[in-house]
Amino acid sequence: MSHLDLFERASELAYRSCLPHVSIDCAVFGFHESSLKVLLLKMKGFDKWGLPGGYVKKDENLDAAAYRILKARTGASNIYLEQFRVFGQTGRSEHELAHWPEHLWQKQRFISTGYYALVDYTTIIPVVDRISEQCEWKDIDDLPDLMMDHQDILHSALTALRRNIHYSPIGLNLLPKAFTMPQLQKLYELILGKKLHRGNFQRKMHGFDILVKEDIVPVKTSHRPPIYYSFDIEKYNNALKYGLRQEW
């Protein structure tokens, strides 16, 4: 089957089941060995990479569609997804799809809602579907060429993530269940793109009141054993819902 035949088939399916003009793009971030990664895919017949995305079924909530799309790509459910912006410029895909026949679903104008997700890098197996040939983690500091306005979308996702880090707890899907303060700080530093002061960071994190000290029996060493923490799930979820404590 040629690439275009595959997209033709996908087009017919979408016409039957999806809302026209409405799409979703997902920036899926993972944390691995002190670097921040994003999940990208390459569709058949395209040179450039893109963010995983999809459409919204006629009787499906927008957020539910985002969860379905993420699950299809990563196998992961129970992942925290956050809407961050809508991309509604005209001509978003014109250049990229110029050679495609007009009747294809994919050629219409789409208003795309961007979602970002933070996932556990180690438990995710990127899924290649029928219309893509690669789906891989790429380092945020070493990205390939991105299609359409996906560079903007990704940049906007990172900006939103950096802002929201002041209000929303992060780490639950990104760190092991028990972690040390330096591990948590490293994650924050990667997202914020800067070094943080150790004492201030600890004070701030404890102030959020979402950490529990773990009782891990230390192995006997000559060094002081590290202190392990985990998240208090109830407080963490409350903070996701209502925001972390802020001072003004």
Add this chain to the structure above:
Amino acid sequence: MSHLDLFERASELAYRSCLPHVSIDCAVFGFHESSLKVLLLKMKGFDKWGLPGGYVKKDENLDAAAYRILKARTGASNIYLEQFRVFGQTGRSEHELAHWPEHLWQKQRFISTGYYALVDYTTIIPVVDRISEQCEWKDIDDLPDLMMDHQDILHSALTALRRNIHYSPIGLNLLPKAFTMPQLQKLYELILGKKLHRGNFQRKMHGFDILVKEDIVPVKTSHRPPIYYSFDIEKYNNALKYGLRQEW
């Protein structure tokens, strides 16, 4: 002309010129005499009030549509608008429009992007259009019943505004050109819904480096004359674009 005939006419127009399934709702906030107001309208034949909104033309950018809708309601251009969330639940308008004929444009499912705006209460004249019978400022603490999911949208707009106040400067459209620190603090307190510490507030505001001290020759009084400030427009606009300085 009956109310339904009016909506029928609006429906025909929209089918010709707008993208199906895509809509916009605006939460327009104004500041007046120490209270925060929101612009609401009442459509003909409806009991409940709603946020001003509209549709997106086939060849129009989403943000441009939001500016057009805001301008039509308020006469105001050059207003800072901020996207804050997409409302994509199924059945958002089902209950409210249950008695309307199926073929009407307004009956379809809409994925609505929410924008909020901060405007100068004193210079805005709310505009009543053909399909609405009232358009008025309502106090945020004394709201009438709202239609559809507009209560959620408004609540979500306020939440976003409260979050963004940490990153985005506010005041330029809400305060007189020259203002005092207590005036600015009052505005922040209204939006945040709490009293702020005077010294901390001043320190924080000065830290943002967007204020200019005004040289206003004081009238001779027995009191210490108030200090007036204005915004440094270039720095203010940069802060809108890149965010206010944050410490972590």
